[in-house]
Amino acid sequence: MANLAATYHRLGRYTDAEPLDRVVLEKRTQLLGADHPATLSAMANLAATYRELGRYTDAEPLEGVVLEKRKRLLGADHPDTLSAMANLASTYHQLGRYTDAELLEGVVLEKRKQVLGADHPDTLSAMANLASTYRQFGRSTDAELLDVVVLEKRTELLGPDHPDTLSTMANLAATYHRLGRYTDAEPLDRVVLEKRTQLLGADHPATLSAMANLAATYRELGRYTDAEPLEGVVLEKRKRLLGADHPDTLSAMANLASTYHELGRYTDAEPLEGVVLERWKQLLGADHPNTLSAMANLASTYHQLGRYTDAEPLEDVVLEKRKQVLGAHHPDTLSAMANLASTYQWLGRYTDAEPLEGVVLERWKQLLGADHPDTLSAMANLAATYQWLGRYTDAEPLEDVVLEKRKQVLGAHHPDTLSAMANLASTYQWLGRYTDAEPLEGVVLERWKQLLGADHPDTLSAMAHLAATYHRLGRYTDAEPLRGVVLAKRTQLL
DSSP: OHHHHHHHHHTTOHHHHHHHHHHHHHHHHHHHOTTSHHHHHHHHHHHHHHHHTTOHHHHHHHHHHHHHHHHHHHOTTSHHHHHHHHHHHHHHHHTTOHHHHHHHHHHHHHHHHHHHOTTSHHHHHHHHHHHHHHHHTTOHHHHHHHHHHHHHHHHHHHOTTSHHHHHHHHHHHHHHHHTTOHHHHHHHHHHHHHHHHHHHOTTSHHHHHHHHHHHHHHHHTTOHHHHHHHHHHHHHHHHHHHOTTSHHHHHHHHHHHHHHHHTTOHHHHHHHHHHHHHHHHHHHOTTSHHHHHHHHHHHHHHHHTTOHHHHHHHHHHHHHHHHHHHOTTSHHHHHHHHHHHHHHHHTTOHHHHHHHHHHHHHHHHHHHOTTSHHHHHHHHHHHHHHHHTTOHHHHHHHHHHHHHHHHHHHOTTSHHHHHHHHHHHHHHHHTTOHHHHHHHHHHHHHHHHHHHOTTSHHHHHHHHHHHHHHHHTTOHHHHHHHHHHHHHHHHHHO
């Protein structure tokens, strides 16, 4: 029975494994006693299944019992004790208790190095787990160093197609993602998806995770139409295989909502984000990082729908809780600060927005470097506030830097590059430099049409800006038809 449960576990059939794991634990407890090694193994197996089912609060107490009993019966350095410690750390990680996870993972890694050696598979697993926690802490450069070592050693020891090697490749891609190195992440994500599909099948949870990761990278690269169908597949399959309330299903729902958001489909994004937020609150609590991310996403959609007074209180909560839970310098805290500042902008509270944006820009520079996409976004946001404050000569040099660096880092056709071009053109307008603004606005309009379609809000904004510039240049016959199109489409859409 235990063997069949283990097979179901490897096949990703956790709902089939769980009742078997429970029966094995109950019977071993009756027959062998609560402290027998086989009973503790059964308890560990049931906890692992709970973890895969997203039942982290059910997994944690079992793992705590296994760890304490193995320490007492086998000693702190025994491989089974270290496995129990690693499992509990993994559950802490899923519960958002990263400081608790990191402490255990550091101990496991050091002891496995001493007992088993640096190249042992269990040592490499410990290194991979610690890297994952570093990534969640925003220590992506520390994570990358560990991920690279693990990938090289697993490729050498296990081969390029082994599931553990593919997991490491996925982890390194996730770290590149955090570092803003999306073009480095994308080929790794593709390889992982292709190989997992071949080895595990299209419906295996690990395959669906790979598909979700590739879609997320496409989204960051501005390839929203490539991301959306993948995310739709992941969501439907996770609902069917794992259930509507499973954490992985909720993550899939959040990802699809994010892509709808980027495609300007805010009314499609909002109900999904509302569901995700409520379910995360129920499953993980109000302070969990996933709950706060869901709250931030819903606030962002409110922002795009012009519901700034609905967005602001959510963003206030996210910022304060992230400061408490993650610290003032964590990347997610800085993102929350940037979001609140953006809402202040739209509410006309420019003097409230500016100091927040200045803090965000300086901290991103320190954490990520001057060329990271998040640093450039912070610079663009501060420039926009300068623009609203009428400080056009302060805005222009920042916008110049953002545009040039985004061209270099992301390419000339990336949505963020086009936003930078539009922002610089807007500043040129305010400075009366209409002949400088007009060619930029023409490029932005054509590229938005290609990327997002003629009816997307960003396309219509670009058309309106170009029409305004034509008007100021006295080119009224060029301006009038554009204004007519914008009015007709906005009336139809809004």
